[in-house]
Amino acid sequence: MSTTSQNISFREASPMADFLRMERMPHIWCPGCGIGTVVNSFAEAVNKSGIDMDKLAVISGIGCTGRVAGYVNFDSIHATHGRAIPVATGLKLANPDMKVVVVSGDGDLTGIGGNHFIHAARRNMDMMVICVNNFTYGMTGGQLTPTTPQTANASTTPYGNYEYPFSLPFLADACGATYVARWTSLHARNITKSIREALNHKGFSFIEVIAPCTTLYQRRNRLGDGLDALEYYKEDAGVEKDVDTRDVGIDFQGDIAMGRFVKQDKPTYEDAVNERYANVLGDDYQLYGMSKPEREEKAKRKAEERAKVQATMDDEEAQMMAEDMGVDEEGL
Amino acid sequence: MHEVRFSGFGGQGIVRCALITGKALSMYDDKFATMTQSFGPEARGGACSSQLVVSESRVLYPYVTLPGVLIALSQDSYTTYEPKLRDGGVLIYEADLVTPKEDDGRVQMYPAPVTRFAEELGNRLFANLVTLGCFSAITKIVTQDAMKKALPGLVPDRFLEVNKKAFDKGYAYGLESLDKKPLVTGDAQ
Amino acid sequence: MRKTAADPKGVLEGAHFLDGDHAIAEGALAAGCRFFAGYPITPSTETAERFAERCPGVGGMFIQMEDEIASIAALVGGAWGGQKVMTVTSGPGLSLMMENLGLAVMTETPMVIADVQRAGPSTGLPTMPAQQDMMQIRWGSHGDYRIIALCPDSPQECFDLTVEAFNLSETYRVPVFIMADETVGHMHEKVVIPPAEDIEVVQRNWYEGPKKDYRPYQFTGKDVAPMVKAGDGYRFHLTGLTHDERGYPHLTVDQNEKVVTHLIEKIDSNADKIIQLDESEMEGAEVVVVSYGITSRIVSRAVQLAREAGIKTGSMRLITIWPFAEKRIEELSGKVKAIVVPEINYGQMVREVERSAAGRCRVVSVPHCGGAVHNPEVILDAIVEASK
Numbered sequence: 001m002s003t004t005s006q007n008i009s010f011r012e013a014s015p016m017a018d019f020l021r022m023e024r025m026p027h028i029w030c031p032g033c034g035i036g037t038v039v040n041s042f043a044e045a046v047n048k049s050g051i052d053m054d055k056l057a058v059i060s061g062i063g064c065t066g067r068v069a070g071y072v073n074f075d076s077i078h079a080t081h082g083r084a085i086p087v088a089t090g091l092k093l094a095n096p097d098m099k100v101v102v103v104s105g106d107g108d109l110t111g112i113g114g115n116h117f118i119h120a121a122r123r124n125m126d127m128m129v130i131c132v133n134n135f136t137y138g139m140t141g142g143q144l145t146p147t148t149p150q151t152a153n154a155s156t157t158p159y160g161n162y163e164y165p166f167s168l169p170f171l172a173d174a175c176g177a178t179y180v181a182r183w184t185s186l187h188a189r190n191i192t193k194s195i196r197e198a199l200n201h202k203g204f205s206f207i208e209v210i211a212p213c214t215t216l217y218q219r220r221n222r223l224g225d226g227l228d229a230l231e232y233y234k235e236d237a238g239v240e241k242d243v244d245t246r247d248v249g250i251d252f253q254g255d256i257a258m259g260r261f262v263k264q265d266k267p268t269y270e271d272a273v274n275e276r277y278a279n280v281l282g283d284d285y286q287l288y289g290m291s292k293p294e295r296e297e298k299a300k301r302k303a304e305e306r307a308k309v310q311a312t313m314d315d316e317e318a319q320m321m322a323e324d325m326g327v328d329e330e331g332l
Numbered sequence: 333m334h335e336v337r338f339s340g341f342g343g344q345g346i347v348r349c350a351l352i353t354g355k356a357l358s359m360y361d362d363k364f365a366t367m368t369q370s371f372g373p374e375a376r377g378g379a380c381s382s383q384l385v386v387s388e389s390r391v392l393y394p395y396v397t398l399p400g401v402l403i404a405l406s407q408d409s410y411t412t413y414e415p416k417l418r419d420g421g422v423l424i425y426e427a428d429l430v431t432p433k434e435d436d437g438r439v440q441m442y443p444a445p446v447t448r449f450a451e452e453l454g455n456r457l458f459a460n461l462v463t464l465g466c467f468s469a470i471t472k473i474v475t476q477d478a479m480k481k482a483l484p485g486l487v488p489d490r491f492l493e494v495n496k497k498a499f500d501k502g503y504a505y506g507l508e509s510l511d512k513k514p515l516v517t518g519d520a521q
Numbered sequence: 522m523r524k525t526a527a528d529p530k531g532v533l534e535g536a537h538f539l540d541g542d543h544a545i546a547e548g549a550l551a552a553g554c555r556f557f558a559g560y561p562i563t564p565s566t567e568t569a570e571r572f573a574e575r576c577p578g579v580g581g582m583f584i585q586m587e588d589e590i591a592s593i594a595a596l597v598g599g600a601w602g603g604q605k606v607m608t609v610t611s612g613p614g615l616s617l618m619m620e621n622l623g624l625a626v627m628t629e630t631p632m633v634i635a636d637v638q639r640a641g642p643s644t645g646l647p648t649m650p651a652q653q654d655m656m657q658i659r660w661g662s663h664g665d666y667r668i669i670a671l672c673p674d675s676p677q678e679c680f681d682l683t684v685e686a687f688n689l690s691e692t693y694r695v696p697v698f699i700m701a702d703e704t705v706g707h708m709h710e711k712v713v714i715p716p717a718e719d720i721e722v723v724q725r726n727w728y729e730g731p732k733k734d735y736r737p738y739q740f741t742g743k744d745v746a747p748m749v750k751a752g753d754g755y756r757f758h759l760t761g762l763t764h765d766e767r768g769y770p771h772l773t774v775d776q777n778e779k780v781v782t783h784l785i786e787k788i789d790s791n792a793d794k795i796i797q798l799d800e801s802e803m804e805g806a807e808v809v810v811v812s813y814g815i816t817s818r819i820v821s822r823a824v825q826l827a828r829e830a831g832i833k834t835g836s837m838r839l840i841t842i843w844p845f846a847e848k849r850i851e852e853l854s855g856k857v858k859a860i861v862v863p864e865i866n867y868g869q870m871v872r873e874v875e876r877s878a879a880g881r882c883r884v885v886s887v888p889h890c891g892g893a894v895h896n897p898e899v900i901l902d903a904i905v906e907a908s909k
Contacts, residue, residue: 076758092602359538
């Protein structure tokens with residue numbers, strides 16, 4: 001009994017209590033896994049952004065990262081393998097006031113879900129996709145994914161990988177994503193900032209986080225534990241400014257180019273739908289009963305909100321630089 | 333019950349013929365009409381056809397089995413479908429595009445230069461409405477009034493008047509043809 | 522369950538000359554569907570086209586997804602986004618939908634899926650009719666589950682049954698199928714759309730109560746829990762995993778028994794309320810023909826001929842395919858010599874008839890390979906043979 005009451009007080013006292021479904025703790029992730037870092041950064045970004053948490057939905061696919069949707073205290077859907085993006089697409093279009101965030105793994109998003117990924121990027125669907133890329137299928141036991149570097153050992157390439165891997169920022173960029181960034185799980189503050197930016201970005205934003213799978217990828221490739229992975233990131237991951245996404249591929253234990261590679265404004269799918277129909281049908285076009293003036297008013301209000309949030313982020317940045325808080329000046 | 337087949341080549345408005353007639357019958361003539369068409373590659377070129385089953389009560393079997401009326405606007409469609417027209421049935425064919433075999437009296441043949449009439453009205457695209465005029469006048473399966481009511485929505489608004497004219501032209505021609513060669517009715521249809 | 526009249530905005534009141542595919546789209550709009558995700562496939566595409574054309578004026582959203590997997594996945598998101606949702610497909614697309622049909626069943630998400638059947642297997646005969654997916658919708662997704670399926674025999678019924686499908690899907694929080702076929706989908710007939718006030722629409726059962734008490738599921742085997750929509754602060758969670766009332770994963774055998782039993786019982790225990798049959802001249806019949814969809818119309822002609830030939834022939838049309846009318850067949854099987862089951866497949870629903878008749882009468886299959894409707898003479902011959 002005493003254990004239970006201690007647990008409750010721990011749960012209530014946690015700084016993550018608002019953000020996580022504390023009743024579902026402890027989570028399933030292994031010690032040293034990078035997914036927790038991403039969840040932490042996400043929580044912090046949401047907190048700092050001041051976004052209405054009721055208006056944010058998190059959708060995941062299947063796999064270790066796929067469990068994120070089950071732990072975060074938002075409207076959340078743990079969908080089928082690879083299908084988080086179309087589920088998110090449906091939710092967003094059925095309820096355009098929502099901000100939808102997909103958090104899933106490399107195998108889920110770019111293997112089985114690859115088709116959905118490229119088309120959501122192509123449409124500039126207004127959603128954020130966070131990919132925790134650990135180069136392997138963790139939950140099924142360490143198999144090859146579309147991002148596994150050549151020569152790396154996976155349980156289905158026991159003699160080393162011979163396939164060409166995807167470079168995800170390049171893939172997202174080429175398909176039309178309007179915000180693309182990459183960090184490693186060592187760079188928590190940068191992830192947080194990127195997520196804040198993406199929360200405030202209208203359009204398809206993609207954040208790749210390179211993270212260790214200690215139990216499978218690290219061990220199978222004799223790369224040590226989680227700390228060793230962070231050492232590697234510290235040594236070989238560096239911020240690259242104005243880099244062409246064609247040049248950010250990752251070789252086995254090679255250099256990792258990080259940074260915000262793409263940020264541009266482009267009408268989203270919904271914008272394009274609204275514009276096209278309003279042009280042709282005029283006032284007769286009322287998506288979910290909303291008239292043109294109402295739509296325009298709302299769009300204006302949202303744009304102003306985004307501008308305000310952007311200004312706040314800029315101010316904070318300037319302040320931190322001024323106070324020499326150790327902000328990586330080459331960061332975001 | 334009537335079974336009617338419209339046939340020709342892609343682009344002659346064959347499907348539209350059955351749609352207009354079916355709509356006219358079921359919505360303005362108080363009949364039951366079921367319209368089907370051939371789909372697939374064969375509907376894009378070559379011989380193309382659309383069918384109507386018309387009845388005083390609900391149509392059960394939706395396809396035509398032994399049509400009593402055949403409209404053939406191309407040689408191909410004539411060759412394909414004429415043998416499937418029942419004995420004593422009515423054949424309305426494009427006089428300039430179809431060379432029929434010698435009239436042996438098996439079916440009742442009515443030639444109509446519908447494309448030429450349409451061209452006189454400004455565009456060969458109106459040939460299908462001329463055809464429908466002939467068909468209405470000769471067979472009396474559908475009323476003139478119902479056909480005209482059925483046109484809005486099935487022909488572009490800006491061509492509504494000229495399509496009605498095309499229909500009238502065909503209708504008048506159909507009546508003339510009947511004068512020359514009265515229709516033998518009864519089981520024929 | 523809250524029933525109201527239809528929203529007049531979606532109702533194209535009046536008489537029309539429509540094909541079945543178009544009538545399905547009109548039925549959806551009349552039922553209040555405002556979100557459609559689909560992928561083109563013959564012979565169902567006209568439904569998507571009609572919805573795409575009509576929805577902006579009605580205030581709905583249409584999206585052509587990248588494939589059928591994405592289409593049905595988007596429906597799960599769309600339904601929990603707060604809309605009534607639908608998609609349409611045919612054989613090959615239906616096969617792709619099986620995965621997320623499971624997700625919809627497991628998360629008890631209301632949606633309507635129209636399957637305009639064509640002949641298979643594989644690409645088969647894309648422009649020709651079949652009734653070959655009857656078992657796939659029932660068993661095609663892995664695991665044990667139930668769905669509801671309705672089978673229209675005309676464009677008019679495509680409209681009527683689509684409205685009904687939405688009502689059932691909201692009532693039981695279950696995917697409901699419209700099992701049309703190429704013939705019904707593409708044939709044009711008169712379709713009368715009644716005024717909005719005469720169309721009964723079941724509205725979503727929205728939860729009203731304290732936010733912290735909301736539970737997306739209740740495993741009673743009779744009723745379903747009310748729903749909420751994203752953005753209203755309930756912070757719902759859904760998963761395809763075996764889950765508890767809150768929607769959280771609960772991976773035990775005991776919980777799985779609760780969940781699966783509920784998914785099955787919520788349909789089976791309400792089967793009498795759900796099942797609609799259209800019967801004629803059953804009194805004293807020696808032979809009964811059981812059929813559905815377009816085949817029923819061919820059967821009507823065959824039955825007429827059989828009666829003219831002096832055979833006491835009854836006819837039963839399955840408007841509701843799933844749940845199957847097993848009680849009624851069981852009852853009949855004790856009274857008739859034989860039940861004849863023509864269908865455009867090599868014997869699918871006939872197995873259900875055999876199971877329900879359990880040897881009490883002869884059950885005669887009249888199969889068809891697909892690509893056309895039966896010749897009425899073939900059905901007549903089977904009736905004559907069965908009456909001996």
